[in-house]
Amino acid sequence: MQYRRVGRSGLEVSRLALGTMSWGAAVDAYEAEDQLKTFLDAGGTLVDTAPIYGDGNCEELLGTLLTKTGVRDRIVLAGKAALVHRNGEVERDASRKTLLEQLDLSLRQLGTDHLDLWQIHRWDERTPIEETLSTLEQVVRSGKVTYVGISNFTGWQTSLAHTWLASRPDGLPIxxxxxxxSLLHREPEAEVFAAAEHHGMGVLAWSPLGRGVLTGKYRAGIPADSRAADPGWGDFVSRYLTPAKSAVVEAAARASEGLGVTVAHVSLSWLLARPGVxxxxxxARTTAQLQESLASEELDLPPEIVQALDDVSGVSR
Structure with missing residues (x-):
């Protein structure tokens, strides 16, 4: 596994991170333990979680595994806050009260005294941004959090948050x-990547396989056991099952055939070579799927293939 610094910070992470969004829901304890072991054996370090994941069951499951396996000191543990389940709905709440409550809950369930990276999951338009950001200062001073980040912010929100916090007496950077x-969702390049580069922030890419479409599994239709066939996930995937997006997948598939690798390997290799990532x-739902993604570390795409993928996946699509 290769490692990178996150932006201009001193935080070093594996360039492939383990996502746990389905742990405690679609991924049970046995599968989760196997995935964690597989990830660590491959040299992975960054594990990303959130109290809302797995229908609220993820962090307790992950914490149990960390205690059982004794690997807490081998991972960079990245958590989040500001999304909460209330009255059957998911709400944004980045108030100081909710953020501190969620952090304390995460620490208890994960069985740790600190998070290596703590991220504001979503911008909350109802809470003054100053209240949200000053809470980040508070938890870093307390020692409960080492580094802070944001998630799903627009370009102007990114710049506003970083500038406000870095200009404070503590000079705390995001x-x-x-x-x-992903190859199917390059819109962030227009503003968010520019803001991140300007402020020295690193990009953590979620859904780098285009919600599963860049595995190539949907080229011949929708498999019965896929997310796209699941009523709860169909809309999540369908936006990437358009003719324009299919052209991008086919370009990646042609490259994969020529190189003798999978479509997923081509897609991840392209992404990991992008500046700022x-x-x-x-x-993954299964360890086999995770192993498939981890194997992409061995691939470096030829420049001509990178250029072809850049052209076909341009943001104008």
């Missing part, structure tokens, strides 16, 4: 921004 990014967060 080191990372997490966002959806510190790590790609790969989630």
């Amino acid at each position: 080191v990372s921004t997490q966002m959806e990014y 510190a790590s790609a967060i790969v989630g």
